[in-house]
Amino acid sequence: MVICWKAWDARNREAHGEEGMRGRELWSWSKNYLDIFRSASTVPTILKNPPPRVHWIPPPDGTIKVNFDAALPPSLPHYRVAMVARDFKGIAIWWSVDMFLGTVQAVEGEAHAALKAIQKSKTKGWASVIIEGDCRQLISAIDDEDSTLCPIGAYVEDIRALMLSFNSCQFSFVPRNCNKLAHALANSIELANLEGPILPLKVAHIA
Template identity: 45%
Template sequence: MCKLKNEGGFGFRDLESFNMAMLTKQAWRIFTCPNLLLSRIIKAKYFPQGYILSANIGSRPSATWRSIFKVIPYLRAGIRRRIGNGVGTSIWADPWLKDGGSGRVFTTRSVSTAFPNRVADLINPSSKTWDLDIIKEVFWPIDQERILAIPIGNLHAMHRWLEDPLHVITECRGMDRVWRSQPFVELPASSYQSPWDLMEKLKKYLSSSKFQLATIIAWKAWDNRNKEKIGETGIPAGELTSWGQAFLETFKEAQLPPTVKPMIAHPREWTRPPSGVIKINFDAAVPRGELYFSIAAIARDNGGDCVGWKVESFRGSLLPVECEAKAALLAINMAKAKGWESVIIEGDYLQIISALRAQERDASSFGAILEDCLNIAKSFQYCVFNFVKRSGNRLAHHLAKHLAMDCKEGDDLPVFLADII
């Protein structure tokens, strides 16, 4: 009766799995909402000096705690920490690396010293970047690369626990059974390093129509997770395949002949800011195949004259969007250091500008950096974020690409950039 409909069953929920999913949801709520009355009671009795992931069963546990305790391993497998200032994150015990697997370091901890212990110990407080000397001394090469791929902000943002999207799509809430059932039985058994890696392998081993179905199912699995967070009911995992097939057929039937869509007219050229306002353009350069990136910011006044510029380079292999977020932070920090009261922060990466305009707390890998930007923006009398196409951001782009400069900060525009607008 609990078999999937396309396997000849009735598609009823597996009550045991459904119960485990609900218990895991309750454990997640206790974990992420510590001020709830239930959370405070459970913590006071069973883990007063820690948090739920490190709790023990305790003596004479209640039936409620016995049930919740059983699902803690499932909760632990599906979350990781997003790094803010790193103070509350254990290097060795917490999952905080963003690639596949457990999210923990592979390096064996030294028994001769307790340092480093927290992720904050790996961050240089003056430069607010990873301390390369400590990382190279303590960690194996594989972990060095994984750590340098983690973006850090301005050390104002606190850490945050995040649900792993890959775990949600492939394992959680019965999704592991979906990918082992028809029409996906031809998929080879393998572990996936990221949601992108999952999509690449699905595309490699599935036909076009099955790949379309797989992407719909993955999307709906994440939608189910979002609905559960606000108390709504999602589609059971056992019904996802049949729901996805119906959705795909409806989608194909509803397709209309392609029409010309109106284009949003984004500015293509740099324009002067209003009188009394400083415009700061930012950009990032990520050389292909290299383990470093650079960011730049250049400020100009109403007359179009340069009033300050700065270039910084970092070791690491961040995603382009994460590098652009760092560049936006450089620009707004530059404005604050100069004492400007009214500024326009302008860049050519639409995802970053849109997120800053929305002023929402972002749970993405670069969310902590955006939180820093938004916190600093509150200190200005006037601060807006503008998007301009690459052709209007050429000066910041050329600055970011030029890494051979001896001086990487100044008020006057470098001579070799004088002809670039």
């Protein structure tokens, strides 16, 4: 079709005394035109869900990154929440594990862990923080202004109020494999209701 169209164009040009393409030149031009057309018409593949990062990433210099998690032991009347704070070199500068009586839904436990993480960050006087957790529902609720009526709305309101007291405070979702250290702390019953600036040897090696 492109060749026929260009041959028709060449015939019109010749009819008006101009020079038109013929033979191999006509074929070469038509092929090149078609290649350009196909290239311009191809829709690039867009990844709707880019692959998650697989490693924990340190924060920028001057910012503290705080990872949090909750552990809900089955058939036990308590749950634990944990946080670990690291600097731009990836060095753990603070951690804590708290145990609370009662049974809660997973997202409620995560919301409580997030609240404890931002409360302790405020107490420590860190002006700029990135707070990471592996509960997408919670992080979405914190970002959603209309989420205060959800089951974790009270936690979300308290978290948002505290966020205003920092120079910079950001909540981010990360996959579990980027939250392994906070997860290990939350699941360590020996560390319940403890905190400190130096991590126990048995969890210090976890990324």
